[in-house]
Amino acid sequence: MIETYGKEFPMNQWKKMRERKAFLALANGEIFRGWSFGAPFDTVGEAVFNTGMTGYQEILTDPSYAGQFVTLTVPEVGNYGCNPQDAESRGLFLNGLVIHELNEPSSYRATESLPELLIRHGKPGIAGIDTRKLTVTLRDRGSQRAYLHVSGEPLSETEAVERARAWEGLDGQDYAARVTAGKCFEWNQSGDFHVVALDYGIKYNILRGLAAAGMRVTVLPARSTAAEVLAQKPDGVFLSNGPADPAAVKYAISMIRELLGKVPLMGICLGHQLLGLATGAECGRLKFGHHGCNHPVKNLLTGQVEITSQNHNFALNPDRLPSCLEITHINLNDHTVEGVRHRKEPAFGVQYHPESAPGPHDSGYLFTQFRNLLEHRS
Numbered sequence: 001m002i003e004t005y006g007k008e009f010p011m012n013q014w015k016k017m018r019e020r021k022a023f024l025a026l027a028n029g030e031i032f033r034g035w036s037f038g039a040p041f042d043t044v045g046e047a048v049f050n051t052g053m054t055g056y057q058e059i060l061t062d063p064s065y066a067g068q069f070v071t072l073t074v075p076e077v078g079n080y081g082c083n084p085q086d087a088e089s090r091g092l093f094l095n096g097l098v099i100h101e102l103n104e105p106s107s108y109r110a111t112e113s114l115p116e117l118l119i120r121h122g123k124p125g126i127a128g129i130d131t132r133k134l135t136v137t138l139r140d141r142g143s144q145r146a147y148l149h150v151s152g153e154p155l156s157e158t159e160a161v162e163r164a165r166a167w168e169g170l171d172g173q174d175y176a177a178r179v180t181a182g183k184c185f186e187w188n189q190s191g192d193f194h195v196v197a198l199d200y201g202i203k204y205n206i207l208r209g210l211a212a213a214g215m216r217v218t219v220l221p222a223r224s225t226a227a228e229v230l231a232q233k234p235d236g237v238f239l240s241n242g243p244a245d246p247a248a249v250k251y252a253i254s255m256i257r258e259l260l261g262k263v264p265l266m267g268i269c270l271g272h273q274l275l276g277l278a279t280g281a282e283c284g285r286l287k288f289g290h291h292g293c294n295h296p297v298k299n300l301l302t303g304q305v306e307i308t309s310q311n312h313n314f315a316l317n318p319d320r321l322p323s324c325l326e327i328t329h330i331n332l333n334d335h336t337v338e339g340v341r342h343r344k345e346p347a348f349g350v351q352y353h354p355e356s357a358p359g360p361h362d363s364g365y366l367f368t369q370f371r372n373l374l375e376h377r378s
Contacts, residue, residue: 020150024047024126024149028141036126037127038096038115039124061086063179067244078113078115098131125150171245175201180201196238202241208355210367239271289312300327309358339352350363
């Protein structure tokens with residue numbers, strides 16, 4: 001069993017752990033005090049909350065959280081540790097983790113504790129805060145720019161608030177270029193169809209889903225051009241999830257415009273938004289985003305309701321969709337757009353995550369739907 005808190009002292013020395021005073025300062029002036037774990041580095045970020053009851057390692061390794069402090073609403077975290085099998089990318093891209101209670105891991109699958117994972121990747125965490133109060137604040141006032149103070153160095157709460165307010169935020173920022181692997185690689189070696197996946201922050205379980213549906217997947221970096229994509233001679237092109245503001249990823253929007261009509265397209269999350277923008281839609285910021293594993297979505301084509309995994313702060317504006325797009329899915333909580341398809345070309349996208357990891361598997365059929373598009377075109 002893993003019993004270390006980082007490399008400094010056992011996790012059962014709770015009193016000593018709580019002496020590492022820390023706080024999260026929001027740009028609206030609110031302060032949430034707790035104690036630090038993970039890497040002892042101060043940083044800025046956007047505070048959001050995730051309502052998933054499990055899957056913290058998959059959340060931590062989702063590149064779509066780049067630039068954000070993720071607040072987990074589940075009160076007990078760390079119980080089952082961390083392991084390489086549950087990683088959804090090559091690293092941790094979030095700016096920090098905010099939790100209520102950190103627990104010692106007790107699982108045969110664990111190879112390291114949650115604090116050890118954060119330390120290894122240079123990411124800070126804060127525990128012991130009232131995450132219910134923080135969640136209510138973010139829900140009522142919207143996602144907040146924030147400053148996380150965990151270093152132990154002298155810093156007033158007033159100065160931390162000023163640093164949060166001075167941060168540029170995520171709007172207008174291209175974070176896809178920061179999280180992409182930056183190189184071409186083959187995910188698997190066999191399949192009935194060849195798919196090129198654009199990596200804007202792609203999760204491993206998306207690649208597994210494409211492969212399980214019978215596709216051979218080649219992954220290209222975010223800044224790949226249409227010519228570079230078509231040079232791979234793909235049967236279809238997949239547009240991945242990713243972080244921050246889709247309108248800032250202008251090179252991807254231009255690339256998608258060139259590909260539309262030449263090859264079937266499927267987009268998830270950021271990829272769905274980019275597909276919409278490429279066809280003339282508008283995208284706007286949600287008040288506090290959708291982050292969790294329990295969001296109900298209605299498929300307007302079948303009438304069925306799916307419980308979905310979601311992670312986004314932006315969404316297509318239903319009042320600013322071009323006539324070439326048809327809404328296929330809506331969110332039953334706030335009626336935002338959750339899916340679209342092109343009326344003439346073989347292209348569709350969904351805002352949510354059919355690959356889950358973490359989350360339910362209600363929407364896995366969408367990978368088969370993409371395969372069916374490829375079969376129809378072949």
